[in-house]
Amino acid sequence: MASTANTVHGRVEQARVELTPVQMAAGMLFVAALGYTLLFVQDPLVHDSMHNFRHAAGIACH
Amino acid sequence: MLAEYLTRGVKAGLVAGVVFGLFMAVVANPLVVYADEMNHAAADVDGGHEHESEAAHAHGDEGDHAHEDGSGHEHEDGSHGHEAGGHTDEGESHADGGEGHHDTAVSMAVNKAVSVVSGGLWAVLLGGAFFGIAFYFLEPAIPGAGAAKSYAMGLAGFVTVSGAPWLVLPPASPGAQQSLPVSTRIPLYAGMMVAGALTCLLAGYVYNRLRASNGRSVAIVGGLLPFGILAIPAVLAPTNTIQGALSPELRTGMTGLFVFGQVLVWLLLATTHAQLRSANTSQTDPSAASRGATLSAD
Numbered sequence: 001m002a003s004t005a006n007t008v009h010g011r012v013e014q015a016r017v018e019l020t021p022v023q024m025a026a027g028m029l030f031v032a033a034l035g036y037t038l039l040f041v042q043d044p045l046v047h048d049s050m051h052n053f054r055h056a057a058g059i060a061c062h
Numbered sequence: 063m064l065a066e067y068l069t070r071g072v073k074a075g076l077v078a079g080v081v082f083g084l085f086m087a088v089v090a091n092p093l094v095v096y097a098d099e100m101n102h103a104a105a106d107v108d109g110g111h112e113h114e115s116e117a118a119h120a121h122g123d124e125g126d127h128a129h130e131d132g133s134g135h136e137h138e139d140g141s142h143g144h145e146a147g148g149h150t151d152e153g154e155s156h157a158d159g160g161e162g163h164h165d166t167a168v169s170m171a172v173n174k175a176v177s178v179v180s181g182g183l184w185a186v187l188l189g190g191a192f193f194g195i196a197f198y199f200l201e202p203a204i205p206g207a208g209a210a211k212s213y214a215m216g217l218a219g220f221v222t223v224s225g226a227p228w229l230v231l232p233p234a235s236p237g238a239q240q241s242l243p244v245s246t247r248i249p250l251y252a253g254m255m256v257a258g259a260l261t262c263l264l265a266g267y268v269y270n271r272l273r274a275s276n277g278r279s280v281a282i283v284g285g286l287l288p289f290g291i292l293a294i295p296a297v298l299a300p301t302n303t304i305q306g307a308l309s310p311e312l313r314t315g316m317t318g319l320f321v322f323g324q325v326l327v328w329l330l331l332a333t334t335h336a337q338l339r340s341a342n343t344s345q346t347d348p349s350a351a352s353r354g355a356t357l358s359a360d
Contacts, residue, residue: 006202007203048173052090052177056085058224
């Protein structure tokens with residue numbers, strides 16, 4: 001199995017073989033939902049709750 | 063196999079997350095609160111309690127703080143209020159050091175607790191995304207062998223997520239006022255992340271090409287060269303001047319500390335990931351060895 005995936009292209013192919021279309025769609029949808037939520041849930045509750053963390057991570061906004 | 067990689071990445075993230083969560087709780091939380099208080103106290107003195115003015119406030123000037131309406135801290139309907147009575151009170155709640163001293167939608171306790179949890183989850187997210195999914199797909203192309211691959215991924219992750227954006231927008235100390243508006247800084251930050259990721263991919267590509275033809279040391283030098291490209295957008299980007307009540311030394315120290323914190327996260331991610339990979343390899347080694355023996359015997 002490993003020998004078929006020794007390139008980046010091989011890995012992509014392997015993922016395509018191993019994952020069913022439904023699994024892939026579910027994964028994509030989950031990531032999209034997560035990204036969408038993180039993007040638009042920002043203000044002000046979540047945004048302000050993470051104030052100290054954002055500074056510590058160097059992602060300051062104000 | 064992808065699930066196995068993802069699990070390993072998340073595990074590495076958990077280890078780094080525990081440490082960064084502790085860093086948040088023990089170091090960053092108290093420091094940020096202190097710096098915020100210093101800035102607010104200075105704003106009270108300098109600004110003559112003009113809390114409604116756009117200029118006197120550490121937050122909300124430039125209409126930012128995720129409120130792009132330019133209304134400063136009016137927050138549309140005043141719902142951004144805080145336990146201590148909000149900021150329409152000419153500043154009486156500022157120096158109390160208690161809940162609501164800082165103009166946020168949440169209490170200080172929530173801010174601190176959520177920040178600690180965020181610190182932990184931040185590392186888990188990075189672990190899953192970089193050392194899980196990205197590592198699965200890019201592993202054949204990542205320079206080096208064994209543990210070196212984990213460290214190369216850690217370096218690439220740091221450059222992408224923090225290093226490259228910080229060339230333009232270094233970590234700002236709490237309460238500091240920045241000259242560029244948020245609407246400029248967000249695309250700038252995102253653009254530098256993309257530039258960082260592309261640079262890392264290019265560096266890996268150059269290394270692999272030179273490694274095959276010219277040997278390791280030439281490949282290392284050649285692989286490092288693309289990082290110089292990052293200087294171009296860093297020079298061309300608009301300058302973001304930072305003002306605040308903190309002394310420049312303290313500001314520099316805090317910036318250094320936060321940079322150090324992120325370096326620590328990536329180092330822990332890479333180290334733990336390398337350990338988990340080698341543990342996995344040694345587990346599967348006997349079968350691999352016997353398979354090799356069978357093959358050679360054939």
